[in-house]
Amino acid sequence: MPAGTEEQRRKAFATYVMPEIEVLLRVARTLVPRPADAEDLVQDTLVRAFRAIDSFDGRHPRAWLLTIMRNAQINRTRRRRPELLDDPDGTLERMRDAEHDHGSPEAVVVGRLFEGIVMDALDVLPGRFRRVVELVDIDGLSYAEAAEVVGVPVGTVMSRLHRARARIRDRLTAAGLAPRGGPG
Amino acid sequence: MRKWFGRWRRGGEASCAEVAQVLQSYLDGRVDDLTARRVRRHLEHCRRCGLEAETYEAIKAALARRSHQVDTDALQRLRAFAQRLGEQGPAGTSTPMS
Incomplete structure (x- = not known):
């Protein structure tokens, strides 16, 4: 998509990004444990998507947004320390x-x-x-x-x-x- | 692998080990029609592989039940945020970005 007018950018954002917000929130809840952090991550993703919308070719918007989300999330520190457990025997x-x-x-x-x-x-x-x-x-x-x-x-x-x-x-x-x- | 695949394509009788190679892909719908038919047929006869398939199906079902309920309030806030973003650009959103 060539660098467009504000109107074109707004339209592209509405067409490609808005319908994917629910999926982005679901995936963000998987990527970060705290719900508030997940919401922040989606906001961050939306802003990055808005800034990059001029260079988006319109194909596979979900994949494009998920890549943006991954990049947005890379700097967020998050570590879980799982505990081992033993299971009983059974039949x-x-x-x-x-x-x-x-x-x-x-x-x-x-x-x-x-x-x-x-x-x-x-x-x-x-x-x-x-x-x-x-x-x-x-x-x-x-x-x-x-x-x-x-x-x-x-x-x-x-x-x-x-x-x-x-x-x-x-x-x-x-x-x-x-x-x-x-x-x- | 190539040898095994050749036998598979020619219609040789699949062994349990051969089914084990593709079982998860089969359950995910990621095998071609011919392979799917052969696996399905094998699972009908073989109790051991049938139980294996049932176990993986049950695992997938248990995981699917864990699907996050979408927080509708958060979704609404994000849609409003995106609306402002689309109309006014990042300057129109007051939430600080990390």
């Missing part, structure tokens, strides 16, 4: 039985246990693995969009995502809520 059959009886008290307990272990496993993943799970499986971004946010190739996103889920699965196995050993 697959318990999970299977509970699956067939959704309403029973045991099914409710097993369901909560399963979900709790998934979340605990997510929390203890190394940051680069946890990030892609959050972006793809929680925020619903495509592999390509997640790659824009993280700043790595799509293949790397896929590889990290698969390894991260495998680690979550291993935690479930340790808790007896998933079959032991993969196929093969």
Whole structure:
């Protein structure tokens, strides 16, 4: 887009940026833990997008904005120190039985246990693995969009995502809520 | 890898290990139609791989339930901020930027 008039810039901003604000807020909530910081990050992204709108070619606005957000976020210091945890042993059959009886008290307990272990496993993943799970499986971004946010190739996103889920699965196995050993 | 892929394309019987290679991509809808058909067929027969697939589906479902509820107040503030930004430029927004 050539350097335009104020009117053209305003129109481009409304067309390309405004519809993506909700997605930006969702992703920002993944990138920074405090809601207020996430809102600041989106504001920062919006200002940067406004300043760069003249040079935006109009293609893939979400990917463009996510890249801007990544750059905006790079200088923000943020570190989480996950704690390790141990999981108790258990049996697959318990999970299977509970699956067939959704309403029973045991099914409710097993369901909560399963979900709790998934979340605990997510929390203890190394940051680069946890990030892609959050972006793809929680925020619903495509592999390509997640790659824009993280700043790595799509293949790397896929590889990290698969390894991260495998680690979550291993935690479930340790808790007896998933079959032991993969196929093969 | 190339050898394995060749066998796969020719229609050889997939082993559990071969399904394991593509299972997550399959569940994410990231494999071609032929591969998807072969995996689907294998999962119907193989209890072990079927359970593996169910486990990954359950993990994905649990994660999806964790999706952040969008803070509607924050969203409204940001839309108002963007509106001012679009109309008046950065000078029109009072919030200091980091």
